[in-house]
Amino acid sequence: MDYHAISLREKLGLFTETWSPRVVAELNDYQVKLARIQGEFVWHRHEHTDELFLVLSGEMEILFRDGCVRLAEGDMYVVAKGIEHCPRASEEAQILIIEPRGVRNTGNTGGGRTADNDVWV
Amino acid sequence: MDYHAISLREKLGLFTETWSPRVVAELNDYQVKLARIQGEFVWHRHEHTDELFLVLSGEMEILFRDGCVRLAEGDMYVVAKGIEHCPRASEEAQILIIEPRGVRNTGNTGGGRTADNDVWV
Numbered sequence: 001m002d003y004h005a006i007s008l009r010e011k012l013g014l015f016t017e018t019w020s021p022r023v024v025a026e027l028n029d030y031q032v033k034l035a036r037i038q039g040e041f042v043w044h045r046h047e048h049t050d051e052l053f054l055v056l057s058g059e060m061e062i063l064f065r066d067g068c069v070r071l072a073e074g075d076m077y078v079v080a081k082g083i084e085h086c087p088r089a090s091e092e093a094q095i096l097i098i099e100p101r102g103v104r105n106t107g108n109t110g111g112g113r114t115a116d117n118d119v120w121v
Numbered sequence: 122m123d124y125h126a127i128s129l130r131e132k133l134g135l136f137t138e139t140w141s142p143r144v145v146a147e148l149n150d151y152q153v154k155l156a157r158i159q160g161e162f163v164w165h166r167h168e169h170t171d172e173l174f175l176v177l178s179g180e181m182e183i184l185f186r187d188g189c190v191r192l193a194e195g196d197m198y199v200v201a202k203g204i205e206h207c208p209r210a211s212e213e214a215q216i217l218i219i220e221p222r223g224v225r226n227t228g229n230t231g232g233g234r235t236a237d238n239d240v241w242v
Contacts, residue, residue, distance in 0.1 A: 003183070003190035006197040008175075025199050027173045027219060030151070032197070052148045054129075056195075062124075069124035074177075076127040076153070078146050098148060098219065 008034060008056060012094050014121050019113060021097055021105060022121035031101050034121065038092040044107030045084045051099045052078050058093030062086070129155060129177060133215050135242050140234060142218055142226060143242035152222045155242065159213040165228030166205045172220045173199050179214030183207070 011024050012034055019041060021033035037060060053062065054076045061070050062077060063086040069077050079085050106114045132145050133155055140162060142154035158181060174183065175197045182191050183198060184207040190198050200206050227235045 001185070001188045003185060003188050003198070005190050005192045007193075008195050008197060025173070025197060027151075027171045027199050028202075028221075032173070032199075050148045052146070052153070064122070064124060067122045067124050069126050071126045072128075074129050076129060076146060077124070078148050078153075081149075100149075 008096065011121050012036070012056070018092065019105070020115050020119070022119055024121060026101065027098070029101050030098055031118075033097045033099075035095050035097060036092055037087060037089045037095060040088040041086055042106055042109050042111065042113050043084055043086045044109035045082055046079075046099070046103055046107045047082055049081050049100050049103055050078050051103070052076065052097065053087070054096040054098075056094045056096055058089060058091055060087060060089040060093045060095060063088060129217065132242050133157070133177070139213065140226070141236050141240070143240055145242060147222065148219070150222050151219055152239075154218040154220075156216050156218060157213055158208060158210045158216060161209040162207055163227055163230050163232065163234050164205055164207045165230035166203055167200075167220070167224060167228045168203055170202050170221050170224055171199050172202075172224070173197065173218065174208070175217040175219075177215045177217055179210060179212055181208060181210040181214045181216060184209060 018036045018038045021035040025032040055071045139157045139159045142156040146153040176192045
């Protein structure tokens with residue numbers, strides 16, 4: 001049988017839109033997503049789940065109401081469920097996100113920055 | 122409040138043992154682990170969960186009974202639950218693994234290569 005590696009670099013080369021996560025794999029009921037981000041997102045929280053961020057290239061910050069964390073390439077952070085946060089990147093960054101299937105990118109906030117779910121690349 | 126990024130490179134510098142996964146973060150009831158691997162592991166399967174592999178440096182192969190997948194740096198693969206597999210790396214590779222908390226590294230096989238769980242770094 002043929003088994004194929006998932007090249008994160010190759011997958012990232014297949015889209016250019018920012019703040020538009022693409023699913024590359026599933027792990028039980030979790031999804032692994034890639035995203036390009038630039039600028040500031042919207043403040044939001046996910047009531048029922050933690051959210052993992054891993055920076056593949058560039059740098060990002062995750063703002064919290066009482067602080068922030070700066071992630072360089074190869075850095076990871078897990079935002080705990082229920083915690084308001086706002087991702088931001090001054091230059092374009094490429095990141096990997098893991099969270100349960102069906103989670104809305106804008107969490108409790110919704111609105112125009114809400115991306116379609118289950119868009120695979 | 123202070124928020125701290127998890128540097129995968131820094132964490133990998135804190136241990137040298139191969140086939141001895143170290144937990145660096147939790148995502149709900151999942152754990153993110155780092156491992157150094159070299160040589161061939163044991164054939165095993167996880168009856169109740171998929172398992173995610175991401176190569177951070179070096180190269181690895183995951184052998185299956187009817188094929189194999191070769192992962193270079195930046196490549197990912199999810200081994201489906203119940204599928205017998207055997208990880209292997211001819212030179213030392215550094216990898217990230219994600220799976221539910223409490224999963225035994227040797228799966229159904231057990232034996233001397235079984236690592237302690239919940240060893241954080």
